[in-house]
Amino acid sequence: MKALPRRRAAVLVNSALVVALLGGAAIVYTTLDSGTSTAASKPQTRSATVSKGTVLATVSGSGALSSPTDAGQDFVTGGKLTAVKVAVGDQVKKGDVLATVATTDAQQQVDAAKRALTTAEANLTKAEAGQKVTTSTPGKTDARTGQQGPSTSTTTTEVDDAQVAQAEQQVETAQTNLTNAQTALAGTTLTASTDGTVASVAGKVGDTVSGSGGSGGSTAKSSSTTTTSSAPTGFVVLTNPTGMRVTASFSELDSLKVKKGASATVTLNAQSDTKLNATVLSVSSLPNSSSGGSSSAVQYSATLQITGDTSKLRTGLSATISVITGQADNALSVPTAALSGTGSSRTATLLKADGSTERVEVTVGVEGDSTVQVLEGLQEGDRVQLVSTTVSGSNGFPGGNFPGLGGAGAGVGGQTGGGARNGGSGGGR
Incomplete structure (x- = not known):
């Protein structure tokens, strides 16, 4: 019975601590709220400055590298192989003998x-x-005597x-x-139709190979990858990176923007840091793939010539192609997010030096991937509004709660509960 006052004293001390903690939190929360609630609920304005630069519009496609001088070499006349003079990796010149069959x-x-x-x-x-032919001619008749003269042959x-x-x-x-x-x-003698590196050989001495036939004096029939990205086939396949090209597929919308002569960048998928310059040679007017149904996807192919050193490239390497469809150099530009509307006439919110704003009409030119060319309506150095965002939650705190207050309350409640439990426990005693 003598310990009971001490327990009551502990409860009173805990209660005093709770009151003090809640009071302090309220003071801090009120102070922060009065200083930040207005600023936090106010929209935060993002802006950009009108500047000069290059505006680029591009479309992307995917494809694979090929060389028009890659070739598959086949015998014109089939027979039993009597000699195979090359192996994979050998360098050959046009006219070199590759293999022979029995003659x-x-x-x-x-x-x-x-x-x-x-x-x-x-x-x-x-x-x-x-043929010689002998003919007899009757003699002439004498007019006086009436007699016929001798015949002649x-x-x-x-x-x-x-x-x-x-x-x-x-x-x-x-x-x-x-x-x-x-x-x-x-x-019966297979010769190289082009310079190149032997990529494959399809037989050995003693094997029987078929011939492709043909005429006109050609000693070998060859297939190439001039119009396709697939590798050539043949008894001997030769590869040559000279004149390397890439055949890329574009969506039907993007393909309409790709024009002959346009500049492009080719990025190898296996070497993302390798970027090659290229020029569009042609754009197919026929689709190269489609799928049925309402979600049909139609693609069109474009062939591009790679410029620069192609000696280390290989046929079949996959690549991503970016074709420039529009370009404006030394042009006024703003981020796309600064303009509203569509077409050549847009609107922008101009931020003035005194803090006021003005909605202005803007005429645009090239619409790039992230920026837009400004033709009229804005000047270099103008600040324009991008997008307004508001911080979520009331009073500037997510969920409207003072950070840690819930935890503190829980802790206080726990302490209070603990005191009650202790008191109850004591009471049990």
Whole structure:
């Protein structure tokens, strides 16, 4: 029973502390509120200054690098490989021998064609020579005696035009056959159609390869990547970064802004710090991809020529392409966020030196990616309003609460509760 006064004293002390804490918080909160509530609730104005610079408008696309001189080399005449003279990584020059196949059959065809041509030419010579024909002419009759004189014989050469024409056709056919046979024989040797690096070889000595056929004296049939970004195929594939290009796809809206001759920047996806300059060579008028349904996405391709050193580039590298669609140098400009409206006529809020504002009409030119060219309505050095924002929460504090007050109250409540619990505990005793 003697300890009871001490417990009551502790409760009284705790209560006094709570009152003091709440009072101090109220004083601080009132002071801060009176000093900041007006400023915090006032909109904070952001501004920008009209300045001179370059305004750029661009559109972006994606694609892959290719070279018009990359080529896939195939045999004209198939057969059993007798030699493969190159390996991956070798550097070759145009005309270098890459591989050969057996020539036996092709040579036999050439020999047979030569014999046929010789026979046809002999037949033509004979037809053109014609045949000798002997004709008899009766003698003249003597007018006085009435007797007929002796007859005379005449020998002539007759040429049958139909036979000559037929022989000429046979010679022409035989000559064509010989030419084709000689082409086939030459086609047993595969030569490089361009300078380059051997990227792949599709066989080894002893393998049998097929031929592509063809005529005209070409010893190899090659495919290139002139119009596509896919890698070429062939028995031997040659790559050459000279004249490297990039074929990029653009959305249908952006493709309308891409023009032949426009400048562009090519960024390699694998090396984001590598940026290459390029020029638009052509823009396709046909879509290259689409998907059905209401959310169809149509894209158009543009081919760009990369300028500068391309010696370290590789066919197939993916890239992001940024094409300049509009540019204004040494132009007055403001951030896009400073203007309202659409089209060439916009409005802006001009911030004056005395703190007042004025809404002004602004004529714009090139609309860049982040800035807009100003033609009329503003001058260099003018300050214009961007966007107004208001700090959320009442009295300048998020949620309208004094920082830590809730925690303090909880702590006080906890202390008070603790005192009650102690008192209750004591009472239990």
